[in-house]
Amino acid sequence: MKFCVIGLGRFGKQVVKRLHENGAEVLAIDQLESNINLIKDYAAQAVCIKIHDEETLEAIGIDEMDVIIIAIGEDFSQSVLLAAMLKSKKSKYKVIARANGAIQKNIFRLIGVDQVICPEEETATDLADTLSFPFTNLARLNANYSVALINPPKNFIGKSIQETNLFEYYHINCSAVQQGENILSVTGNYVITAEDKLIVSGENHKIKQLLHV
Structure with missing residues (x-):
């Protein structure tokens, strides 16, 4: 997936760095050259431009992004104008905006922003991990190890947990396993069905690798 982070203050920098650590392709944008210089080693492309310059944004590939994160914290009016412009383009990307408080959150929702995050509720690391990994993170035990809820790979269905060699390979x-609203403890003899969701624990990159089997 391709990510764009606009606004490279403390929160934006942390999002870029974590996405980079998770192996994502990131386009980083800010109006200050000093912020670009601090983050350029963590981004596939880092660009200093006026953030409301629609032609320049299109020229650097904004419409090719899968997710755009508006991480501007100090100027809410700039964030709103940018969000409105991006949503008006009707492109495929998802727009996520940073808000400080309930009022800003509601305004972003009114203009159609897909997801609104508040730094006091969700850290930059949490956001980057949620976007990077194709699984539901139930608990992050440290920066690299999680308990996660996943859909079983197709080749696991009809096999016992032991037969999948989950631990040996990954x-x-x-x-x-989760079945609807119920959580069931299982042993290695349990046979996985298409309706199951597996509750697994392991390193994030190993879980991600498993889901691309």
Whole structure:
């Protein structure tokens, strides 16, 4: 996936760095050259431009992004104008905006922003991990290790947990499954069905690798 982060203050920088650590392709944008210089080693492309310059944004590939994160914190009016411009383009990308408080959150929702995050509720690391990994993170035990809820790969269906060789190949453990609203403890003899969601624990990159089997 391709990500664009606009606004490279403290929060924006952390999002870029974490996305980079997670192996994502990131376009970083800011109006200050000093902020660009601090982040350029963590982005596939880092550009200093006026953030409301629609022609320049299009020229650097904004319409090719999958997710655009508006991380501007100090000037809410700039964030609103940018969000409105991006949503008016009717492109495929998802727009996420940073808000400080409930009022700003509601304004972003009124103009159609797809997701609104508040730094006091969700850290930059949480946001980057949620965007980077194709699984539901139930608990992050440290920066690299999680308990996650995943859909079983197609080749796992009809096999027992032991037959999948989860631990041998990926060093991932599965000790429970979710069926609807119910959580069931399971052993290695449990046979996985298409309706199951697996509750697994392991390194984030190993879980991500498993889901691309």
